[in-house]
């Protein structure tokens with residue numbers, strides 16, 4: 418069966434009229450963040466709050482039409498309300514659009530970038546992976562601590578609904594309190610301001626959230642946490658995304674202004690194929706891919722040798738192929754796992770150690786790339 422193309426999908430969507438303009442859905446600019454993969458086809462319809470009820474039917478029609486396309490296992494169309502004050506459909510949406518050039522360029526038009534952004538936060542970066550279990554959370558935290566070690570004010574948001582781990586990794590037991598403005602006041606650990614989906618719900622419940630519910634909860638964690646103040650804005654907020662390239666990641670990356678994405682992968686083929694998908698997702702949503710990190714690249718043998726348990730160099734090669742920066746490799750180190758399990762992150766407890774130095778370099782490259790983007794936008 419020939420692969421389904423974006424053009425074919427847009428073509429069928431154009432046969433459904435936009436109730437407002439009468440144009441086809443794609444022509445009317447209503448198809449946002451279209452994902453076409455062998456497994457699934459999906460996109461978002463974003464309309465002003467008061468028009469949401471009028472588009473419920475369009476949403477169901479579009480989903481039904483996509484589900485009937487040959488080869489489509491899952492079709493999902495998400496209907497969401499635009500942030501108040503959002504620009505009209507066709508307007509260019511925010512400065513991140515220009516950042517997409519360095520991301521994967523597949524020659525296709527990039528989806529417009531949305532607008533919500535936490536107050537008093539200069540930069541938001543997301544850390545993603547195609548696959549679970551590759552060390553995304555461990556490395557997100559180490560990157561956040563590495564940025565802190567550069568003298569920056571840093572926040573860490575654990576948005577991994579499938580396995581929120583920040584409370585354990587940082588030994589934090591108390592959830593955020595609510596301030597007078599009804600915003601969450603994040604607890605601090607090792608100099609980071611921290612919030613986690615694990616504070617809000619029991620992890621088993623988080624896992625069964627439907628896409629739109631999860632996206633809403635994550636957007637709330639991002640925007641309703643008091644990350645910074647006008648006097649002391651946060652320099653960087655590091656968001657540990659759920660693994661994969663599904664609707665939750667898609668919606669979050671579309672509804673939030675994100676300055677860059679880091680992708681974590683192990684050197685194995687399977688992980689790399691998924692990492693490639695993650696890079697593509699970020700590219701398509703107009704997010705600047707800051708680079709790929711290879712985790713578990715080798716294991717230091719007692720005789721001083723380096724055992725390449727999962728192979729080595731695959732992520733570096735992938736970065737080359739996709740024309741995105743390679744940020745560095747991280748070895749397997751039992752002390753890194755132990756520190757995570759006991760709430761004492763290695764790079765914070767041994768700031769002069771080899772692992773801390775490694776992450777300091779990765780963080781410096783990220784900070785440099787963010788600074789190169791120009792002045793912060795709020």
Ligand code: ADP
Nearest residue numbers: 549550551552553554555748749750753754757
């Ligand atoms: P993910 O967020 O991708 O699911 P985690 O960060 O939770 O992955 O890592 C999975 C497990 O692997 C954890 O127990 C973590 O401590 C461990 N781990 C991750 N990276 C390393 C590493 N470089 N060395 C040793 N253990 C690691």
